[in-house]
Amino acid sequence: MFKAILVDKNADVYQASVTELDEAQLPEGDVCVRVAYSTLNYKDGLAISGSSPVVRRFPMVPGIDLAGTVESSNHSAYKPGDRVLLNGWGVGEGHWGGLAQKARLNGDWLIPLPEGLSERQAMAIGTAGYTAMLCLMALERHGLTPERGEVLVTGANGGVGSFAIALLARKGYSVVAATGRLAQAEYLKRLGASTIIDRAELSSPGRALAKERWAAAIDSVGSHTLANVCAGIRADGLVTACGLAQGMDFPATVAPFILRGISLLGINSVTRSYKERVEAWDRLCKGLDLAQLDEITQEVGLSEAILAAHELLDGKVRGRVVVDVNR
Known part of the structure; x- marks a missing residue:
């Protein structure tokens, strides 16, 4: 039993x-x-x-x-x-x-x-950290480097957001964290965020094309937040979509894609190949401060x-x- x-x-x-x-x-x-x-x-x-x-x-x-x-x-x-x-x-x-x-x-x-990782540590990372690493791997495959500019992380206080901030910061990226819990700003800064913004800036219906702000973004929220993130990405920038905390809808226009050439990268963490899973976990062991x-x-x-x-x-x-x- x-x-x-x-x-x-x-x-x-x-x-x-x-x-x-x-x-x-x-x-x-x-x-x-x-x-x-x-x-x-x-x-x-x-x-x-x-x-x-x-x-x-x-x-x-x-x-x-x-x-x-x-x-x-x-x-x-x-x-x-x-x-x-x-x-x-x-x-x-x-x-x-x-x-x-x-x-x-x-x-x-x-x-x-992975060697050197306990069962508890692996589950502290879990799908959240694994997904954050898949996002980082996708961004870097498409040419993102710290020199390109700031990277926005939405849902920053959540599991994916927390790990995304830590992984990006350890790689030398300047991270902007969007959160609805501004009282947790010091926690986000300890993880490596350099700037904190209120998620309210992104969570309501916005413009089809906004001011260019970020070189890339990791979004775990979806819905209006993802649409506004795309609208604020710089020309030729990158966005990974890996969650739907706000909703499954995507109320956006094609403007950021055809006028600025941004790329939206979907992240499927459920059925990755054995090789990708092993690579992601190897990078997590090396790229995280345990x-x-x-x-x-x-x-x-x-x-x-x-x-x-x-x-x-x-x-x-x-x-x-x-x-x-x-x-």
Whole structure:
């Protein structure tokens, strides 16, 4: 038996609870992992609360991230005792995820836990830090350098935003952080932001083309915010879109694209190739000051994760939430 958060839906009643499950109930997979830590991401909050139809199959164990140790394996790349981690691949949506003490998974979804990184550190980074690194990699593939000018980060107090600021600053970029929690300005500056702006400057309907302000941006918000970000990017600038905290809509015009030649780069963190995942995690290990993880992270036990998920959706959580599934 093992403990897990289980979400279920009977008629119109949606419920999430911590329960005990039998290993025989685990879904199909060729690697069984004893989970040490998981995380709470925005998508996990939606899955636990039922506020958006994230879960595609019931009952479901949420948790799109996990790190732990292989217990048994029929996959050629892994053997018992190997430390592994997972991000994405529909886990926590269509396949039981990481907010449990055990998981059975497709070994192709896993990568080895990088040397020198603990399970807790990996989950402090989680999909949020991994996505931020994918954004940085995409920007640099398209020619961004610190000399090009300031880089805007929206949703700055969130997980992706916090890591984006830290990664950019460590690479020498001048970072502008947009946040709705100006009281957290000192936190953002400690991460490396040089300028703080109120997200209200970007969150309402704006002009099709605004004053040129930033060389590039990492946006995890979507909707009017993303439209205004694009409108304010300098000629030939770059924007990565990786989230939808404000909404899935994109109420923009083609003006920034055809008059300034900007590029909008979509970031899919769910189904990247093995090579890309390993590269991103290798760069995270080298590009982050791991001592900053305690600044970015708070820890809860499995029994506290449901409440924390609701607080995350309510915008009451700064940075990252790591879940110790064994307490």
